[in-house]
Amino acid sequence: xxGDFLIPLLILVGLGLLFGIVLSIAYKRFKVDEDPRIDKxxxxxxxxxxxxxxxxxxxxxxxxxxxxxxxxxxCTVSSPEGIVDIANYLGVEASEEEKWVARLLxxxxxxxxxxxxxxxxxxxxxxxEAVVVGGSKDCSWGCLGLGDCxxxxxxxxxxxxxxxxxxxxxxKCAACNDCIEVCPKELFVLMPISRKLIVQCRSLIEGDLAExxxxxxxxxxxxxxxxxxxxxxxxKDNLAVINYELNDLTSPVAVKRCPTDAIVWLEGDNQFExxxxxxxxxxxxxxxIDKDKYYQ
Amino acid sequence: MSATAKFPQNTLTFSHGxxxxxxxxxxxxxxxxxxxxxxxxxLPLGQHIGAPSKALVVKGQxxxxxxxxxxAAGFVSVALHSPVDGVVSEIGIFDTPKGDVLPGIKIKTxxxxxxxxxxxxxxxxxxxxxxxxxxxxxxxxxxxGGAAFPSHVKFSIPEGKNCKYIMLNGCECEPFLTADHRxxxxxxxxxxxxxxxxxxxxxxxxxxxxIEANKPDAIEILSNLxxxxxxxxxxxxxxxxxxxxxxxxxxxxxxxxxxPSGKLPLDLEVLVCNVGTIKAISEYFRKGLPLIERxxxxxxxxLKKPANVLVPIGTPMRAxxxxxxxxxxxxxxxxxxxxxxxxxxxxxDVPVVKGTSGILVLGQNEVRDFEEYSCIRCGRCVDxxxxxxxxxxxxxxxxxxxxxxxxxxxxxxxxECASCSYVCPSGIPLVQSxxxxxxxxxxxxxxxxxxxx
Numbered sequence: 001x002x003g004d005f006l007i008p009l010l011i012l013v014g015l016g017l018l019f020g021i022v023l024s025i026a027y028k029r030f031k032v033d034e035d036p037r038i039d040k041x042x043x044x045x046x047x048x049x050x051x052x053x054x055x056x057x058x059x060x061x062x063x064x065x066x067x068x069x070x071x072x073x074x075c076t077v078s079s080p081e082g083i084v085d086i087a088n089y090l091g092v093e094a095s096e097e098e099k100w101v102a103r104l105l106x107x108x109x110x111x112x113x114x115x116x117x118x119x120x121x122x123x124x125x126x127x128x129e130a131v132v133v134g135g136s137k138d139c140s141w142g143c144l145g146l147g148d149c150x151x152x153x154x155x156x157x158x159x160x161x162x163x164x165x166x167x168x169x170x171x172k173c174a175a176c177n178d179c180i181e182v183c184p185k186e187l188f189v190l191m192p193i194s195r196k197l198i199v200q201c202r203s204l205i206e207g208d209l210a211e212x213x214x215x216x217x218x219x220x221x222x223x224x225x226x227x228x229x230x231x232x233x234x235x236k237d238n239l240a241v242i243n244y245e246l247n248d249l250t251s252p253v254a255v256k257r258c259p260t261d262a263i264v265w266l267e268g269d270n271q272f273e274x275x276x277x278x279x280x281x282x283x284x285x286x287x288x289i290d291k292d293k294y295y296q
Numbered sequence: 297m298s299a300t301a302k303f304p305q306n307t308l309t310f311s312h313g314x315x316x317x318x319x320x321x322x323x324x325x326x327x328x329x330x331x332x333x334x335x336x337x338x339l340p341l342g343q344h345i346g347a348p349s350k351a352l353v354v355k356g357q358x359x360x361x362x363x364x365x366x367x368a369a370g371f372v373s374v375a376l377h378s379p380v381d382g383v384v385s386e387i388g389i390f391d392t393p394k395g396d397v398l399p400g401i402k403i404k405t406x407x408x409x410x411x412x413x414x415x416x417x418x419x420x421x422x423x424x425x426x427x428x429x430x431x432x433x434x435x436x437x438x439x440x441g442g443a444a445f446p447s448h449v450k451f452s453i454p455e456g457k458n459c460k461y462i463m464l465n466g467c468e469c470e471p472f473l474t475a476d477h478r479x480x481x482x483x484x485x486x487x488x489x490x491x492x493x494x495x496x497x498x499x500x501x502x503x504x505x506x507i508e509a510n511k512p513d514a515i516e517i518l519s520n521l522x523x524x525x526x527x528x529x530x531x532x533x534x535x536x537x538x539x540x541x542x543x544x545x546x547x548x549x550x551x552x553x554x555x556p557s558g559k560l561p562l563d564l565e566v567l568v569c570n571v572g573t574i575k576a577i578s579e580y581f582r583k584g585l586p587l588i589e590r591x592x593x594x595x596x597x598x599l600k601k602p603a604n605v606l607v608p609i610g611t612p613m614r615a616x617x618x619x620x621x622x623x624x625x626x627x628x629x630x631x632x633x634x635x636x637x638x639x640x641x642x643x644x645d646v647p648v649v650k651g652t653s654g655i656l657v658l659g660q661n662e663v664r665d666f667e668e669y670s671c672i673r674c675g676r677c678v679d680x681x682x683x684x685x686x687x688x689x690x691x692x693x694x695x696x697x698x699x700x701x702x703x704x705x706x707x708x709x710x711x712e713c714a715s716c717s718y719v720c721p722s723g724i725p726l727v728q729s730x731x732x733x734x735x736x737x738x739x740x741x742x743x744x745x746x747x748x749x
Contacts, residue, residue, distance in 0.1 A: 117642040120665045122725025123732065131731040133639055134395025181743075184735075204389060204397065 037090065038066050044086050046077045050154055052176035066090065073097035077155070077174040099193045100175035102157075102168050104271060106143040106187050107200035107262070108214040109163030114138045125151075130184035138213040141202040143187055149179035161272060170269035193269060197228075197250040199240045200271070201262040206238035211260060218262035228254040233263075309535035310545040312682045314715045316471050316538055316636065318510060323595045323602040324474040328482055330606045331589075331619060333380055333405050337610035339365070340392045340400040343649040344438045345445045346372030351401055357384045358406075362413055362586055365401055368433050374446045375436045376401075379588040379608030381409035393613075393632045393639060393646045403610070416584035420493060425452075428497045435580040436587040436650075440572035441465060441476075441541070442633055444651030447573055451498065453562065460565035462491060462503040463550065464574060466518075467534060467541035469508060470634025473654045475593040476571050478604045480507065480514035483575050484521050486582075490574035492527060493581050498567065503529040505571070506546050510536045538636060539713040543568040545682050557709050572653075592648060594620045596657035598627035607648050614644040616655055626659040635662075636714045666723030677716035677726060683709055687716035687726050694729035699740070702733050710734070 042062040049057045053074045055064060064070040065086070072078075072086040073094055087094030119129050119136040126148040129135045135144045145164035157172035158179060166179075170193060180188045187202065201218040203210050210217040220238040229249040233242050240263055242250065252265035267273065342348035349366035359365055359378040366376035386402040418431060432448040439445045453459055464487065468476040480487060491503050505522070507515050515533050522529040534540050534549050544555045546568065553564050561568050572591060579585045588609055595602040600621025607616055613632070617623060623630075631638035632652050648655075677687035686705055693702045707730055716726040 121728060122666060122668055122723065123728050125732075127732045127736070128725070128728055131728060131735065132395075133393075133642055136642060138643075140391070140395065140397045181739075 035066050038062050040089065041065055041072075041086055044078075044082060044089070045075060046082070048077045048154060048174065048176075050077060050174055050176040050178075052076045052174045071095055071097065076100065076176070099170075100190050101170045101173045101193050101269070102175060102179050102188045103191050103195075103198055104143065104166060104168065104187055105189060105198075105200055105202050106141070106185075107165070107216040107264070107272070108137070108139060108142045109145065109161070109165040111163055112216045113142050113214040114212070127182075127184050135185075139203055139210075139217065141185060141187075141204070142214060143185065148182045148184070149188065152178045152182045154178065163272070165272060167270060167272050191244075195244055195247055195250075196266045197242055197247075197252075197254060197263065198266065198271070199242060199263045202239065204237050204239055210238070216260050216262055219260055221259060223257040223259070224254040224263050227257055307535070308532060308549045309537055309540065310548045310682055312680055312684070312715075313537045313539060313545070314680050314718050315536065316718060318536070319472045319595075319597070320474055320477070320510065322472065322474075322597070323593055323604055324477055324511075326474075326478070326603045328478050328591055328604045328606055330411065331608060331611060331616065333409055333411070333608070334611055334615045335405055336385070336612075337379055337382075337403045337405065337608065338390050338400055338612065338647040339376055339378075339403065339610040340390060340398050340647065340649060341366055341376065342392075342398050343376070343444060343609070343651065344374050345443065346370070346374075346449075348399065349373060349376045351387060351399075353384045353387075353401065355384055355387055358382075359384060359403060361409060361411075362584075362588055364434070364586075365403075372446055372449055373433075374438055374448070375434050375586070377436055377586040377588045378403055379610055381406040391643060391646050393641065393649060393652065395639075395642070413583070413585060415582075418581045418584055420496070420581045423497075425497045431580075432577065434586075435576075437573060437576050437580065438587070438650050439570055440576065440590055440650065440653070441570035442637070442651055442653045444649070447569070447577070450567065450569070451494070453498070453567075457562050458565050459498045459500050459562065459567045460502070461551075461567070462495060462498060462500045463543075463546060463561075463566055463568045464491065464503065464505040464571050465541055465543065465546060465568055466505055466507045466511070466514065466571040467546060468511075469536075469538045469541040470636055470638075470654075471538075472595050472656050473593045473634050474595070475591040475604055475653055477511050477514055478593075479572050479575055479591055480505075480511070481517060484514075484517050486575045486578040487518070487571055488521055488525065488529065489582065490576075490578035491529060492525075493577060494569070494574065495527060500567070501528070503527065504550055505529065505531045506534055506540075506550060507531060508536045508540055509533045538715065539682055542682065542711060542713060544711075557706060587650060590648075590650065590652070592616065592652055593654040593656075595654065596627075596659070597662060598624045598659035599657040600624060607652075609650055610647045612644070613641070613646055613648060613655060616648060617644065617657070623657050624659070626661075627657050628660045628663040629658045631656040631658065636718065637712060666725075668724055669722040671722055671724060674721065676719040676721065680715040680719045682713065682715065683711070685710060687730075690733070691716075691724050691726045691729060694733055699733050699736050702730075703737055707733050708737065 042059050045058040053061050055061050065072050073083050083094050115136050116138045117136040126144040126146045129144050147160045149166050150158045150160050155172045155174050157169045158166045161167050175190050203217045206220040210219050218239050220235050222235050225233045232246045232249050233240050255263050255265045347369045350369045351366045353365045361381050363378050364375050365378045368375050382403045382405045385404040389397045390400040392398050429448045429452050437447045466476050466480050519531045548554050576587050592607045593604050603620050630641045690702050690705050710730045712727050714727045
């Protein structure tokens with residue numbers, strides 16, 4: 001009677017001991033020495049696993065930082081203090097990496113862009129609306145405003161405003177590329193935060209036709225081209241395109257005469273914020289201007 | 297022995313599918329009428345699947361009816377011809393029925409333009425297979441069933457493959473549409489002639505003309521005509537069921553064979569061709585008329601005078617609807633194509649293109665805004681799917697955004713016939729979510745390809 005449970009018990013205990021011994025020997029013999037700093041660095045990273053640094057996951061990034069000496073500032077999610085902590089721990093210099101943010105190249109919200117139809121389809125996502133003749137807006141390039149980007153953002157950096165446009169909180173944005181991939185109209189781009197002059201339009205139609213579809217469309221009138229330093233802006237396919245290699249030469253003067261406000265100079269870090277009135281001279285300003293002077 | 301007797305009605309068909317109300321009686325007795333010229337024609341360069349054509353004309357240039365105005369750019373691409381005598385008024389970007397804005401050519405009609413063309417037959421007797429294929433490409437002929445796939449690509453049979461059967465698709469399973477039906481009734485000789493021309497180069501053993509049993513007049517006319525021919529052509533009546541006109545369903549109905557996933561009908565030695573396309577081929581070789589006009593069914597319960605109209609490519613949709621009496625106050629939605637697969641339109645200012653098989657104006661009664669409920673797993677969509685996919689599971693995965701998992705359920709095989717959405721009692725936008733999934737998966741594959749190169 002006793003043997004009925006004692007024998008299996010002993011067998012299991014014996015098996016357990018055997019496997020334990022084998023595993024402990026294997027652990028000793030086949031041990032891979034890993035830099036203990038990798039664990040430490042991984043712990044200091046934000047654990048977002050967002051991929052914005054270009055490698056899959058925080059662990060892989062920590063390995064790169066420790067083994068290949070990648071700059072820890074490549075992690076766009078960490079706070080500056082966190083980066084300094086990692087750099088100090090590893091005894092390296094934390095060089096400054098410029099912050100990048102996602103910018104929306106459309107300003108045609110509910111009150112600006114003209115709708116041709118009302119979308120009442122089943123899927124209430126931008127992707128769903130885009131497969132039905134490209135969405136209800138008259139402008140084929142415009143933001144559909146159903147907030148796929150808001151849903152996909154892991155950092156709560158995107159919120160839809162009352163005008164039906166996504167506002168990117170530059171502070172929270174980790175430049176992880178998610179919103180860029182999800183947008184069916186490809187309206188997001190990543191930009192260094194120092195770029196203040198932005199054409200918030202992608203419409204390739206010119207003139208009155210463009211303006212009839214959306215009141216903030218770029219009409220390709222080329223006033224901004226004339227008003228800014230040579231080479232900074234050019235008209236390509238009926239759209240003003242800024243040459244950001246000359247970002248230092250951009251100035252708010254370029255937006256002064258824009259008839260539709262398609263080109264904007266960001267005063268804060270975020271788009272679609274309340275505009276201050278600019279009191280700028282009209283026409284090209286050759287000298288580098290003190291930008292703050294012109295704000296009323 | 298007539299084919300109707302050999303195949304008693306309603307026998308041959310595929311499994312699954314649905315049977316929506318037909319509404320064909322609105323226009324199936326209306327004779328094809330010619331559309332008078334309008335003032336301006338907009339011809340998008342990318343009307344077909346593949347690379348957009350390359351414009352050959354400049355602004356201000358005079359063009360003749362049937363003159364080539366754009367050349368094929370690459371093999372999977374076709375030429376484009378002017379439908380009228382006139383002047384190129386603009387080369388720019390224009391709205392297309394797909395909802396995007398694409399490069400195109402605008403032609404201002406010469407007020408003295410006539411619809412008569414000088415008949416200049418193309419000598420096909422001396423052509424070899426290669427010459428035939430480039431002639432079809434030069435004529436701008438694409439599949440007129442709706443997908444607008446360049447026909448010459450279909451006709452160029454790769455090395456090691458063989459075409460045993462030519463199948464003509466006259467099923468027209470979409471409700472409302474009657475363009476193919478009228479083509480078969482009014483141009484039966486052109487269809488038979490087209491088969492014979494095509495067969496000179498394909499050297500098939502037999503041709504089938506598949507017609508749904510709800511077109512008895514077309515079956516009778518064509519059966520009488522094929523009996524006089526030495527080449528074996530068989531008219532096959534098929535059961536009235538949607539999507540009977542999809543090429544895979546048609547092959548499974550007639551031959552009882554299934555086209556495997558990712559394979560083409562040619563792997564079963566079959567070539568499928570729409571009846572409108574074959575008529576276009578005959579007209580090109582007999583009269584020298586390239587594809588500059590097509591038969592469009594303009595119908596719907598909210599349209600005053602439904603009709604089948606021979607419309608020059610590039611005519612604005614607004615003009616075609618005005619010709620048919622305009623829309624009634626009841627109109628709720630306008631589609632290009634049939635009600636199952638057609639694309640709903642947001643503007644009337646888009647042109648009729650090569651792939652436009654119908655203009656459909658639906659009334660308030662036919663349009664319902666479904667409220668979406670949860671899936672109750674009733675499995676009706678599984679019973680409806682002609683490809684034996686699992687729309688229930690794919691719908692659930694789409695809701696969660698698990699696109700990669702949908703790939704395992706073969707979402708890429710779905711040809712968006714919308715049978716699943718049609719039967720769903722919970723009003724789930726199944727086919728829409730599959731279209732979204734296919735788009736996302738294609739984008740993903742493209743990104744991966746870019747990364748690896």
